[in-house]
Amino acid sequence: MSSDFWIILTACLVAALNALLGSFLVLRRMAMIGDAISHAVLPGIVIAYFLSQSRATLPMLVGAAATGLLVTALIEFLNRKVKLQSDASIGISFTFLFAVGVIMISYFGTNIDLDQECVLYGEIAYVPMYNIAVGGMDLGPRQVWIVGSVLLFSIVSVIWGYNRLAVTTFDPEFAASVGINVVFWQFFLMGGVSLSTVVSFESVGAVLVIALLVGPAATAYLITNRLTPMIVMAIIAGVMASVIGYYLAKYLNASIAGAISVVIGIQFAITIVIVSIRRRYNRLKYEPSQNAPV
């Protein structure tokens, strides 16, 4: 199959995965925590690359989960224990870890197959270069299998914990009062975000993951108030942005990840304009102005 197909498929899988988890982040007002995690996994990934001397997925996951949890813990610590305002707590924590990650890359960069560009916008164009084969049969790019299985795993987990996730999202106090462990579901979601950041990292880089996490979910949230339709719409928007973004990048001969985030921005802009116009139209329709003839 053509490399176009594989790149688009990877992009769609990454977008769907991030849209699924991003919907919960947007509703929980934790978008910036997602941003912090997506930056902070970098040193974990670099250490794992360096120690294992390979792109093996498991060490990377462990490393990224470790620093991803570290940054959430650091933010909580600064905010709750030291009583530093939350915006500053987030800002200090993730910039520090990200800086450490970039420094590590510039020192070990030549030993490991990782450079600053990869961190910034990923290497989705190279996805078809790393195929896996079983028994001589070409099964397609490794990345597709990794992202695909994580996506499947996330969908199953979200369906399994759907009710409790929803309750802790919308009304954590009620959730706690009926005996749901709010902290567990918080970490469940943060773990999911760390996981998806890691598998998206190679494709779109650490910085643009956040566009995929937040953008489609925000667009869907403009359209609907209900959780399930919101998640479905977010996934559709993310997949659409991936396809259009790919061809935009090809047309401009530029970064695919960059193009996808631009398309996500345009989607959001169009949606917000349409929603505002419709709201104004509805208001005119149902609340005739005083000048209107009776």
Next chain:
Amino acid sequence: MMEAFQEFISFFRLTEPNVRVVFWGSLILCASSGLVGTFTFLRKRSLIGDVISHSVLPGICLAFLIGNEKNLIVLITGASITGWISTYLIDVITAKSKIKTDTAIALVLSVFFGAGILLLTKIQHSGYGSQSGLDSFIFGSAAAMNFSDVKLFGIFGSLMISIVLIFYRGFLLISFDEDYAGAIGFPIRFLKFLLSVITVITVAMGVQSVGVVLMSALLITPAATARFWTHRVPLLAGLAMVFAGVSGILGSAISYTKAGMPTGPWIVVVVSFFAFFSVAFGSQKGIFPKWIRRRVNNKRILGENILKVFYKLSEGTESGYSLQELISSTPVKEADLMNGLRILQKNDLIGKANDKWFLSESGFREAKSVVRKHRLWELYLSKYMNLKADHVHDDAEGIEHVITAEIEKELEKLLDYPTVDPHDSEIPYE
């Protein structure tokens, strides 16, 4: 390693003209972002700095495409325009839709940065190649500065400082109480606009040495660090400038030791080091000084409570008391009691003879003072708050340790030098 260290030291001799340029450039850039960051920090809009810093990238690329060369003034102008648009968009999105601030920030930040990456890769793929030097704006490269850049930074930097000095009161007011500032006639829209303009320009300049990805740290971290040492704004701004400036120079010096090493991450690591140190040891909010203060306070309260026990017992009889008597007449735990007695004895407030503890003269005075404050407060509560006599004790238990001499005087005057508290116990005077 040794070589790197020597390079590091040689940086500070400032003999090479190139090093002097980097030194002064980093100092000016970082110090002015520390100053401007103080106000974004106080306005709790630190993450807006993150948005601006990511959003200057498309502006830089567009300016390069239009101007077709790396002219710093053109680049800064382009950067400032997109940076300012991004903050404007966040305000529009949060005002016109149900999208919350955090989502709007994350969205605008990543989309603008994505657009920047799109343009950057477009520039790189279309023949300008890496000569464009735009890469250095991503993670910063202080080494890419030249003398005329530094002159420009110097002019802009002094302009920023003058603006902050001129509009200091206004900025201060909109940082703490915007509504009040408006009510007493300050032009808050203009002040907010001015503040966002100087923030954007500071960020646009700073990306030269720190880079767009990490520039936000230089706005947020120095001010947050300074907050652990002081709560007075002028001092806060001054300290933030010092922390930022020193980090800028140290970070540049470290990155100077290895060719191709980006400057931004090192500056951020150094400034984060200051931050973590201050979180632990900052005199105002640091964990360790706070812990010490609490311990000292707890000891004082324990001591005063024990003295009170003595006093109350002495209202019955006159002689000393055995440990058993003391234990049975106070809720203080035995271990704490022993500890407290030891401290009091060390300070000559109590003495011990024949296994009995007794108040010394100064101890008796202290005890009287605590009991007086306690009973004055009880009386105050029952008289002015209309609380019943059996409701006032617990409150007085806490407040007696924090009433100062001045408040005590005022209470006495207010209550007209009373002689008995609501429980008809005598209020002891000197």
